[in-house]
Amino acid sequence: xxxxxxxxxxxxxxxxxxxxxxxxxxxxxxxxxxxxxxxxxxxxxxxxxxxxxxxxxxxxxxxxxxxxxxxxxxxxxxxxxxxxxxxxxxxxxxxxxxxxxxxxxxxxxxxxxxxxxxxxxxxxxxxxxxxxxxxxxxxxxxxxxxxxxxxxxxxxxxxxxxxxxxxxxxxxxxxxxxxxxxxxxxxxxxxxxxxxxxxxxxxxxxxxxxxxxxxxxxxxxxxxxxxxxxxxxxxxxxxxxxxxxxxxxxxxxxxxxxxxxxxxxxxxxxxxxxxxxxxxxxxxxxxxxxxxxxx
Numbered sequence: 001x002x003x004x005x006x007x008x009x010x011x012x013x014x015x016x017x018x019x020x021x022x023x024x025x026x027x028x029x030x031x032x033x034x035x036x037x038x039x040x041x042x043x044x045x046x047x048x049x050x051x052x053x054x055x056x057x058x059x060x061x062x063x064x065x066x067x068x069x070x071x072x073x074x075x076x077x078x079x080x081x082x083x084x085x086x087x088x089x090x091x092x093x094x095x096x097x098x099x100x101x102x103x104x105x106x107x108x109x110x111x112x113x114x115x116x117x118x119x120x121x122x123x124x125x126x127x128x129x130x131x132x133x134x135x136x137x138x139x140x141x142x143x144x145x146x147x148x149x150x151x152x153x154x155x156x157x158x159x160x161x162x163x164x165x166x167x168x169x170x171x172x173x174x175x176x177x178x179x180x181x182x183x184x185x186x187x188x189x190x191x192x193x194x195x196x197x198x199x200x201x202x203x204x205x206x207x208x209x210x211x212x213x214x215x216x217x218x219x220x221x222x223x224x225x226x227x228x229x230x231x232x233x234x235x236x237x238x239x240x241x242x243x244x245x246x247x248x249x250x251x252x253x254x255x256x257x258x259x260x261x262x263x264x265x266x267x268x269x270x271x272x273x274x275x276x277x278x279x280x281x282x283x284x285x286x287x288x289x290x291x292x293x294x295x
Contacts, residue, residue: 010115011061011085012039013050013076015068015092024108025067028090031109032065035116039065047075047273054079061085063292065115069093070135074271077125077132077289086290088115095272097135097201101214102293119295122287123214126198126270128280133270134214136202139260139278140193140224141173176266178278180223180251181259189251193224194260196282200242207242209252217286221258223251258282 010032014025025041032039040060044050054064054076065088066076073089080087090111091099102121104111126133175190197208197220209220226249238244245252258281265277 007036007038008062009060010037010039010063010065010088011054011057012041012065013053013067013072014041014043015072016043028067028108028112031112032116035113037063037065037116047071050075051077051079051082054085055082058083058085063088063115065090067092070095070097070271071273073098074133074273077134080289081125081132081285084290086120086292088292095202095204097204097271098199100205101135101200102291104293114294115292117292117295119293120290121215121293123289123291124198124217125285125288126196126219126282127285128196128268128270128282129276131268131270131275132285133198135199135271136195136197136208137268137270137280137282138193138195139178139262139266139268139280140176140191175226177263178223179259179261180221180253181261182221182253182255183257184253184255187251189223189225191223191225194221195224196221196258196260198284206239209245209254210242212242215287217284218254218256219258219282219284221251221253221255221282225249225251256284 029039029041042053044053063086064076064080066073067090070093072093076087089099089104090108091104091106096106104114126137128137173192175192178189178191178194180187180189180194197212199214200207200212202208212220222244235244235247238247244250260278260280262278267274268276268278268280
């Protein structure tokens with residue numbers, strides 16, 4: 001394990017409701033201290049507290065460590081963006097898609113070693129109607145899934161909970177009309193889902209696009225324009241590999257900015273939580289956040 005020459009102070013924000021939020025904090029704090037990082041643990045009750053706490057305590061810390069899943073990391077985005085503090089990730093959630101994108105292991109002690117090693121990357125941040133996201137923002141099936149997937153189901157069933165909830169949502173899914181506006185023009189679609197990705201992974205390991213990275217300065221959009229919802233079952237492998245654009249029912253567009261308009265407001269899900277509604281304006285913030293990741 002690489003040790004720092006100078007000790008660093010960390011604000012360690014813990015989501016006690018995360019699927020692994022109760023695991024071995026003492027051993028993690030000790031492991032960080034061995035590597036020269038002195039962590040002050042703060043538990044929070046609501047996501048709104050996270051960024052506010054980072055901003056309020058920025059002068060007490062050299063870095064922020066977020067302990068939780070993708071929703072918890074998302075709640076820290078505005079704080080790290082405002083302060084410029086580098087962010088470490090201890091993946092304690094169900095899907096841990098950002099950790100997967102950054103090659104941060106689910107073994108928490110190994111993830112702590114990445115923070116103490118000190119190697120960092122500058123990554124992009126997506127934004128929809130002023131709300132940041134690291135992985136993906138969705139309208140349609142995934143937003144309905146986010147509303148129906150309870151905290152209890154995540155804790156009890158883990159990734160299987162996503163699959164069970166997805167089957168239930170797909171059974172009742174109906175296409176909706178939308179207008180997609182980008183630098184290449186505007187198009188009207190009938191779709192089950194529009195997803196706009198900033199990172200690589202989402203939904204517990206699916207890939208936004210086979211060529212996507214979280215450092216390419218672009219957003220990757222796809223629109224799922226199926227007439228028969230059950231055909232989606234045949235496409236699952238392609239979605240897991242990011243090759244869904246090969247199906248003619250899937251429209252894909254890469255750009256730095258999108259507008260999505262619908263006849264009536266529809267909920268928008270970012271990194272697992274509903275945060276806004278359409279009309280939705282998407283933009284990319286290139287190299288906006290510094291994260292600790294494997295060299």
